[in-house]
Amino acid sequence: MSGKEVTIVVDGREIVASEGEMLHDAARKGDVEIPVFCYEPKLGDPVGACRMCLVEIEGIPKLQTSCSTPVRDGMVVHTRTEQVKHAQSAVVEFLLVNHPLDCPVCDKGGECPLQDITQGWGPGQSRVIDEKRHFPKPIELSPLVAIDRERCILCYRCVRFSQEIAEDEQLQLLERGDRTFVGTFDERPYVAPFHGNITDICPVGALTNYTYRFRARPWDIEQAGSVCTLCPSQCNVSFTVRDEKVKRVITRDNHEVDDGWICDRGRYGFEMFDAEERVCGPRLRGGETGWETAIESAAEGLRAAGGRVAAIVGDASNEEGYLVQRLLREALGSPHVDSRPSRGASREQIVRLAQPGLAAKVSDIDGADMVLVLGTDPLHSSPILDLRVRKAIRRNGAKLAVATERPTALDGGAEAIARYAPGEAAHFVAELASALGGAENVATPLADAVREAGDGASPAKVVVIWGERLARDGATDSLLALADALGLAATEGAGLLEIPDTTNARGLREAGCLPDAGPGLAEPNRAFGSQYDSKAQLDGKGTEEIREALESGELEGLVLFGVDPLRDFPDTPAWEAALTAANHLVVFSTFETATTAKADVVFPLETHAEKDGTVTHPDGRLQRVRPSAGRPDEVRSNIQVLAELSAALGHDTGIDSQPSAFAALRDAVPFYADIDDIGGQGIRWQETPAANAVPADDSASGSERAVGPGSPDTQRESAS
Amino acid sequence: MSPVDGAGTSSPDLPVDQAVTEGRVPGRREEEVPELHEVDCPPQLRERIEELMSRYPDRRSASIPALWAVQERYGWCTPEGIRQAAAVMRFTPAYLESVASFYDLLHTEPVGTHRVEVCTNISCWMRGADDLLAAFEAVAEGDDDVFVTGFECLGACDIAPMAAIGQRYYGPLEAAEAQTAIDQLKAGEEVLPEKALARRGLAGDAPSPGGAG
Amino acid sequence: MPHELEKRVLLAHAEDPALRTLEGYRRLASGYATQEKAYRELEQDEILKELEDSGLRGRGGAGFSMGKKASFLPRGDMAKYLCCNADESEPGAFKDRELMQRNPHQLIEGIAIAALAADAGHAFIFIRGEYAEQADILDAAVAEAYEAGYLGTNILGCHRDLELVVHRGAGAYICGEETALLDALEGKRGNPRLKPPFPAVQGLYGGPTLINNVETLSNVPHIVRHGAEWFKGFGTEQSPGTKVVSVSGGVRRPGNYEIELGIPTRELIYDLAGGPEPGHEIKAFYPGGSSSPVLTAAEGLDLPYSFEAMAEAGSMLGSGSIIVADDRVSIPHMALRTARFYHHESCGKCAPCREGTNWTVKMLERVVRGEATPMDLDIISSVQENIMGHCLCVLGDSMAMPVSAMVNKFREEFERVIEDAALDPHLVVQAPPETLGASV
Numbered sequence A: 001m002s003g004k005e006v007t008i009v010v011d012g013r014e015i016v017a018s019e020g021e022m023l024h025d026a027a028r029k030g031d032v033e034i035p036v037f038c039y040e041p042k043l044g045d046p047v048g049a050c051r052m053c054l055v056e057i058e059g060i061p062k063l064q065t066s067c068s069t070p071v072r073d074g075m076v077v078h079t080r081t082e083q084v085k086h087a088q089s090a091v092v093e094f095l096l097v098n099h100p101l102d103c104p105v106c107d108k109g110g111e112c113p114l115q116d117i118t119q120g121w122g123p124g125q126s127r128v129i130d131e132k133r134h135f136p137k138p139i140e141l142s143p144l145v146a147i148d149r150e151r152c153i154l155c156y157r158c159v160r161f162s163q164e165i166a167e168d169e170q171l172q173l174l175e176r177g178d179r180t181f182v183g184t185f186d187e188r189p190y191v192a193p194f195h196g197n198i199t200d201i202c203p204v205g206a207l208t209n210y211t212y213r214f215r216a217r218p219w220d221i222e223q224a225g226s227v228c229t230l231c232p233s234q235c236n237v238s239f240t241v242r243d244e245k246v247k248r249v250i251t252r253d254n255h256e257v258d259d260g261w262i263c264d265r266g267r268y269g270f271e272m273f274d275a276e277e278r279v280c281g282p283r284l285r286g287g288e289t290g291w292e293t294a295i296e297s298a299a300e301g302l303r304a305a306g307g308r309v310a311a312i313v314g315d316a317s318n319e320e321g322y323l324v325q326r327l328l329r330e331a332l333g334s335p336h337v338d339s340r341p342s343r344g345a346s347r348e349q350i351v352r353l354a355q356p357g358l359a360a361k362v363s364d365i366d367g368a369d370m371v372l373v374l375g376t377d378p379l380h381s382s383p384i385l386d387l388r389v390r391k392a393i394r395r396n397g398a399k400l401a402v403a404t405e406r407p408t409a410l411d412g413g414a415e416a417i418a419r420y421a422p423g424e425a426a427h428f429v430a431e432l433a434s435a436l437g438g439a440e441n442v443a444t445p446l447a448d449a450v451r452e453a454g455d456g457a458s459p460a461k462v463v464v465i466w467g468e469r470l471a472r473d474g475a476t477d478s479l480l481a482l483a484d485a486l487g488l489a490a491t492e493g494a495g496l497l498e499i500p501d502t503t504n505a506r507g508l509r510e511a512g513c514l515p516d517a518g519p520g521l522a523e524p525n526r527a528f529g530s531q532y533d534s535k536a537q538l539d540g541k542g543t544e545e546i547r548e549a550l551e552s553g554e555l556e557g558l559v560l561f562g563v564d565p566l567r568d569f570p571d572t573p574a575w576e577a578a579l580t581a582a583n584h585l586v587v588f589s590t591f592e593t594a595t596t597a598k599a600d601v602v603f604p605l606e607t608h609a610e611k612d613g614t615v616t617h618p619d620g621r622l623q624r625v626r627p628s629a630g631r632p633d634e635v636r637s638n639i640q641v642l643a644e645l646s647a648a649l650g651h652d653t654g655i656d657s658q659p660s661a662f663a664a665l666r667d668a669v670p671f672y673a674d675i676d677d678i679g680g681q682g683i684r685w686q687e688t689p690a691a692n693a694v695p696a697d698d699s700a701s702g703s704e705r706a707v708g709p710g711s712p713d714t715q716r717e718s719a720s
Numbered sequence B: 001m002s003p004v005d006g007a008g009t010s011s012p013d014l015p016v017d018q019a020v021t022e023g024r025v026p027g028r029r030e031e032e033v034p035e036l037h038e039v040d041c042p043p044q045l046r047e048r049i050e051e052l053m054s055r056y057p058d059r060r061s062a063s064i065p066a067l068w069a070v071q072e073r074y075g076w077c078t079p080e081g082i083r084q085a086a087a088v089m090r091f092t093p094a095y096l097e098s099v100a101s102f103y104d105l106l107h108t109e110p111v112g113t114h115r116v117e118v119c120t121n122i123s124c125w126m127r128g129a130d131d132l133l134a135a136f137e138a139v140a141e142g143d144d145d146v147f148v149t150g151f152e153c154l155g156a157c158d159i160a161p162m163a164a165i166g167q168r169y170y171g172p173l174e175a176a177e178a179q180t181a182i183d184q185l186k187a188g189e190e191v192l193p194e195k196a197l198a199r200r201g202l203a204g205d206a207p208s209p210g211g212a213g
Numbered sequence C: 001m002p003h004e005l006e007k008r009v010l011l012a013h014a015e016d017p018a019l020r021t022l023e024g025y026r027r028l029a030s031g032y033a034t035q036e037k038a039y040r041e042l043e044q045d046e047i048l049k050e051l052e053d054s055g056l057r058g059r060g061g062a063g064f065s066m067g068k069k070a071s072f073l074p075r076g077d078m079a080k081y082l083c084c085n086a087d088e089s090e091p092g093a094f095k096d097r098e099l100m101q102r103n104p105h106q107l108i109e110g111i112a113i114a115a116l117a118a119d120a121g122h123a124f125i126f127i128r129g130e131y132a133e134q135a136d137i138l139d140a141a142v143a144e145a146y147e148a149g150y151l152g153t154n155i156l157g158c159h160r161d162l163e164l165v166v167h168r169g170a171g172a173y174i175c176g177e178e179t180a181l182l183d184a185l186e187g188k189r190g191n192p193r194l195k196p197p198f199p200a201v202q203g204l205y206g207g208p209t210l211i212n213n214v215e216t217l218s219n220v221p222h223i224v225r226h227g228a229e230w231f232k233g234f235g236t237e238q239s240p241g242t243k244v245v246s247v248s249g250g251v252r253r254p255g256n257y258e259i260e261l262g263i264p265t266r267e268l269i270y271d272l273a274g275g276p277e278p279g280h281e282i283k284a285f286y287p288g289g290s291s292s293p294v295l296t297a298a299e300g301l302d303l304p305y306s307f308e309a310m311a312e313a314g315s316m317l318g319s320g321s322i323i324v325a326d327d328r329v330s331i332p333h334m335a336l337r338t339a340r341f342y343h344h345e346s347c348g349k350c351a352p353c354r355e356g357t358n359w360t361v362k363m364l365e366r367v368v369r370g371e372a373t374p375m376d377l378d379i380i381s382s383v384q385e386n387i388m389g390h391c392l393c394v395l396g397d398s399m400a401m402p403v404s405a406m407v408n409k410f411r412e413e414f415e416r417v418i419e420d421a422a423l424d425p426h427l428v429v430q431a432p433p434e435t436l437g438a439s440v
């Protein structure tokens, strides 16, 4: 799409559209609704199959499909003439010739495009008295999706999803003509990481979720827009809620985050919300107990530890993370807070990585000349980005280079692939940085691929998607050197995009859940002024040191919030020992786990469908997690519980609700200062004026930055 | 917390964790494409398909010829045969089955190896195609080696009513000839020599039946 | 001895089996002399001009000027392609079969010259899979042509290359539609594409592509050899040249006859094809294959057989295939056969064609079973209206046009059949009541 503005006239209305835009979309801008079935821009080029969108264009004798006709300046279009109405009602009638019209028993009933368009554009009554085609009634397309082929109107959407978006080429059209049906090879199940999306895009009740079949009708459900926090992708979703319970999860298109798709984990994971193992009330040493007792005992135990306590935060909102670190630092006077499986980048490095100029946003992937995937497999770690990268390659001709320990799902589309040995990440990234500077080394082939990307004229737009484990492997400085070598900071649409280990990693770091940084990535002493005197206290322990200190008895108490060390962290035996050694263990958890079994006090946590708060996407977008479903009776708001615990410890913050918690967070994080009404699509703090309030990168500027042996810069010198 | 890289994801048994691939074809999740060693494709078939792919600027163009090859090898496009072609061509079996099922001459269900297609379209119908088809079907009744089917216009209305017998055209045929034709076809003999299209001259050179010409 | 009404240009010497071989083609028809001349002496534009001036119209159905279409291809060094459409699957058409079977080299030479005009380096003959015999003949001829250096690299030492592949289809009429042909040739299901872009601009593998019918391309050597003026010496002003016409159905000598366009249709059907069986009359005929609206004998017999005359009469010359129905043929049953064909062949991509053909068949089946009312005839007509102009390609229209023509022109017969069938179900299966005895 050229973007040049053109003016067209639709039904007498002047509409300004961008050249090359499809007529259907342009008309919508002028509030002219043209009915469609097969057209779905998310799926790529139009196919013009259903013929529902026929319109009259002056100067062209035959009606044209508006879904596939790019607008031209001065185009005059009619969508309501007799000729058009006749065509539209004819198409609807044709689509119904073989459709069973079993709406009363159809899950789609009430939210079905075919139903709506039949109402709005179809013929009054049916003239069809002949036998319709028959297929076995709903059969398993996969363990999760049922297909009812009698309802299918052959719009091509689902098979295009399989072909053009997921690229698994498993879902196909079989046979021909009106015998055509949607199926898989040899009737095997359609198993793929994103296949649930076909149930969202099917315009009829042909593809439905087993998890939802007959669970609810449109008139007794509500849709609640929120965010999926099962992985760092933080896809925007809409919970279908009935009787306070989540019955279904569907997409809530956000081009800046998920492009309108979600993975099957996000879609079907909701069933865990009322799993057997759900912790539904406070526990005291294994037994149920009342809230007051629980809070009291927790406070007592922690007080007894006399500041020799630590906290580790996992799945938590920004507000929760912020409050936990205040609980530790203020109520308990301990600096030992972390939100990572193990010590990663230092505060100084995190600050450097956080500079707005270096940041790429998700949608930058679309326009990238080169996507460089370093030390992560998006399909595993941030699934939706796997689709985003495929789209960039397929539709926008982006090039891809991959450098990882193990093969990734994206390898198939890569121009260049490099594999490094475990533990070699830091070295490899340094080599890559210097190879980009012209040095000859193992990374040269990859570097060449990266250099060749782009038109050559302007500097190539490179988006580097990197996994947090690079930081744990000590590759942060090399990564920053790489960013310099690629001139990311200087190039519009280029930048670094981290795929962190945990779902709200960025938010928790920025909220202060780091051993060496307070809220807003401030130095702890700046954050908390006088209360820390000795260096030791200034410098909190990271997750691994916390473990060791618990074992050695240096630390006595531990607060775990939304994290299960025995499952989530490496070295389970060591954690077994540490948890056993802890005198006082307070665990906030959604589910019963081996860890809750060891706890003195267990507090139930809300799920992401129940809690109220914000999270921060790896690209800096603050998003709203809205309470969508009701919590089990005995479960209280996480924020409230933290407030009560803090109060019980003699430190009443007065923060006991999401609004007050967010207000406090915003005061504590200068670069969040302009985040006001987040709204449905979220706000990237880098795009607000307060962005310049992020701590300055006070390290030496890039060109002189030394990254130890094999420094790109020294090499560059020697090369020149 | 659920570290979603390295340490393994928090909810294990979800499809998201299933993709592992060494693939090299831009686009497409290669794990859906069978590896050669998984399908033990007969060498001749493999070489044939590779030769066919080499004829075209884009190997996808060899899909239909490759499916023809599979059908020649196995009598019809068996799932196994399709998987073998898929492995050689680096496409998903689903893709090739989808293509095969579109075309009338490619069979995705078992059929007899001796095939008779009787044209039942307008010109042949006018000249008795329905009886002819019935006659062939009667002869083939219960014989799994013979596959008789009515077919749309075969492009030989000049010899109506006609049939393609073993991929060769014959006509005008009479119902009484069905038995002989099928016997000859199965015996590998020349089928109804005097009815073979190949033997005919130009219509304009034929002795005129009455007056004109 | 051919009848004096026949003008054999494309079918010259076709009776001689030797014509099939390179040697025979050279000897009998001074074969490949024109390609040599074209490759050695002529510029791309000279050839294009000759073809355009000749007024040669496409013989595959649409009747579009071949030279014009070739000139639409953009210039430049992107890869360009030429596709010969040998899918010939329309009921009533069998002329391309004859041309390929009897004179394959004429087609190959035509392709070689057209490729020069289109600056195409890759050519394909897409031949329907059922034509296995003809495909074998083409394979042999193509091999000979490669052998003799008329195809391949550095042809005739003129530093031009042309690869020619004979590609066998697998049984789908829709693959004759030019964009479906491209998809099939790319190894996909043969679904038509949206137009624009047109193949001349963006066709096979996304490159500029010239698509022409077998007969169209077979004309090329003759035009380039004898010149546009010579070609225009045959036929009418708007339909220059000769045409191989397939005549079948209720005539005594069905077959292919090459005539000058514009001769009276009556002579074509009676004098060449022998007319109907003794004691029978012609009731109606399809003038241009099963896609053309049928004409009654009264309407059609005395029209000149030309693109323009057929168009004026509300029908079309199409691929030039006449199917004759004599007075024994039941038009409703013929309509059903016709509809069944298009229903079977609809690719299923667009709704009006997929469902319209299916619905029409079901209604016509009720008609011949006597389970319909005159009101159903109105619905049938209106459904044809609803199909026309609303489909992705013209396959849908190809059923709608003849079917609505039959329902409208033979309404009484439809009503009578409904009544009769209601009384005597036996009629349903066998119609016409007695089939024509095979002649020839």
Ligand SMILES: Cc1cc2nc3c(=O)[nH]c(=O)nc-3n(C[C@H](O)[C@H](O)[C@H](O)COP(=O)(O)O)c2cc1C
Binding pocket: C057, C058, C059, C060, C061, C062, C063, C064, C066, C085, C086, C087, C088, C089, C090, C173, C174, C175, C176, C177, C178, C179, C211, C212, C213, C214, C216, C217, C393, C394, C395, C398
């Ligand atoms: C449904 C359908 C079937 C067609 N079948 C054929 C065919 O079998 N052979 C052919 O040459 N053209 C066929 N055509 C016409 C082609 O689309 C195209 O117009 C033609 O091949 C162009 O060649 P020409 O200009 O030399 O006629 C068909 C068109 C349609 C819509």
Ligand code: SF4
Binding pocket: A151, A152, A153, A154, A155, A156, A157, A158, A159, A182, A201, A202, A203, A204, A206, A207
């Ligand atoms: S199943 Fe649904 S999405 Fe797929 S083709 Fe049918 S109607 Fe379209």
Ligand code: FES
Binding pocket: A035, A036, A037, A038, A039, A047, A048, A049, A050, A051, A052, A053, A054, A065, A066, A067, A068
């Ligand atoms: S929406 Fe335009 S043809 Fe289907």
